[in-house]
Amino acid sequence: MNNQRRAVKVHQPYDAFLVLDVEATCFQGTGFDWPNEIIEWPVCLLSWGEKEVAEFRSFVRPSWCPKLSPFCTSLTGITQEQVDGAPFFPEVARRFSTFLAQHGLIHPETGERLVRFCWCTDGPFDVRDFVISLPLWLRGDVMDVRKVVSAWSEFSRPHTPKASSRGAALPRRKSPNIENQLRCLDLSPFEGRQHSGIDDSRNIARIIIELARRGVSMVPNTHIQPGRRWPWMGKSGQILEEYCFTPHH
Template sequence: MNSKSAVFTLTKKLARDLGFMETVYASKSNKCKHPMLQPFKYLIVIDFESTCWEQNTDGKQPEIIEFPAVLLNLRTGMIEEEFHQYVLPVENPILSDFCVNFTGIEQEAVENGVPLKTCLSLFGSWIKEVSEKRRLVFHINQKGSSAENACTFVTWSDWDLSVCLHNECTRKQLYMPEILYQWTDLRAIYRKFYKRRPKGLRGALSELGLQFEGREHSGLCDARNTALLAWRMLQDGAVLTVTKGLKTKRQASKMPHLKTDI
């Protein structure tokens, strides 16, 4: 060791001993904080678009017209799989001008879509495929411990599953897959973790310095951006847990199989 190195080493040791030096650890932006605390290794983000009207004076009920889902790997932050299907509305088959402008979904797209019952069947087949490929286990067991490839569903607010899909399935006497009876409301976790109430998904992204990518109120774009937000929240130290569950005869975590014949 030369004289300069010896002096530098001695000075650094003295500064540390006197409390003048602080050790700073650089965080890696592509890793989530507290990975051992995360109960899930995968998320499936869902964001429906539905029929809507500027003034709904007749009490019309929303029907799903776009059904997207994206699979987010929480080890890498990458979206690995996507499901996307336009859905044919039958209660109010003609989209309002407001709906077309708001969602960007044209009448032709929904007319070429499939009924909700068929869409749920296709979605069930997709879930089965990605589950078998990655050995996914949905939700967590009753004791709270998580499986190696534990997965849950994520939405921005409870509206998609608790209101939109649940009510439409009830009205149309369709089977709502019990696997969708539990989910994580990312908006609720965002408000609690950051102690802020953002103005929508775009507002939440903006607050964290993120840019919304794509067209707002496109279901697939919204799902991708929600996944982006979830990944950033994990990097900041947020822990994603199941926040909502609907009453069901069987707990989704105990389901030995996924029902796809719907």
């Protein structure tokens, strides 16, 4: 598109964006009704006016199902050795809060937000479905970038009738993955390894930068319920015994 390089200035409501794309334990055929555990916590920090992107990345050691499935390793590229040598999530969260304080986003002692920042993910899943106990710095605004790109694409597309004279609706469009979002914005193809958390985060960051260049206002569009409970949770958040099994497919 000819307007790819045309920068459009628009007021952005946030000073910084935290781009997150976690990877988690998985078995082929399982969904969110199975207790996935985070095994990679990668974040790209975008700040207006900064020329470089700051990054935080840590592998995470799963606690209740510590052995990765071959499917999980094949999908994410994360090895058993990497998670065996990694800290559990509470320690990763502590280290990440230090990262946030070092970059001036939160107070190092109280955890209070010092600037306006928004979490950015590809879809609503990363914060909503994978982080069971939300740290204070994660209880805030979340923007589903996939939804923003979809809305921008609809707005930018030349007008076409949404229904025929008989009233038949257009086929429902699939939600665009990262690769399709890059293509939609005329950006170069996916850089790195797909389903590597840090590579996914870096590519989502590219999408956000391009959206901002095109004058898209970045606003939260995803509701996060901190106290959400899953069927496999006991009273204290632990995994119920009947869910403590290794799926076989």
